[in-house]
Amino acid sequence: MYYIAFHKYANQGFYKNEFEGLTFPKEQIGGQSTITGDEILRKVWQVEMGYSKWIDVAILFGMVILYRLIFLGVIKGKEKFKPMIKAFLSRPTKQCTNVEDPSSKHLHEAKM
Structure with a gap:
């Protein structure tokens, strides 16, 4: 995930833009x-x-172009x-003809 996350490239590009070529005073005694x-980029921020x-x-x-093409x-x-999916889901299901519908029995009795 580290290599496909856009944050990696955005942050590293930002840090490189800000820190490359600069010199800062070091506040440690000696050395x-x-x-x-x-x-700073290599040791503190661990930028490639x-x-x-x-x-x-x-x-x-x-990445912008690739993600837009995927979308x-x-x-x-x-x-x-x-x-196609709607047509597949809306097609009538095949039912067994041997089973008697209980509601039709009540309708037949009501007619008599």
Whole structure:
């Protein structure tokens, strides 16, 4: 589900857009005095850095197109199969002829 959820690509694209190429002061004693945006992306946000933010945007647009095509297919399929299903469900059922209908017996007695 992680790879087909649009949130993954939206958040990663957003974080890459905001943090790539920036440098921030580090408030820890000792070591480096700054931390890069790429380090924040990798260590804090755990963003996949193997591709650019534009790939994330392209995947999002691809999802929009794919989901719209699936929705169109569902709608067109419903239009095509709904009359067939209604016809199947409304056709008379085959009943056994040996069983006497109790209501017809009462009608026959009432006529006499």
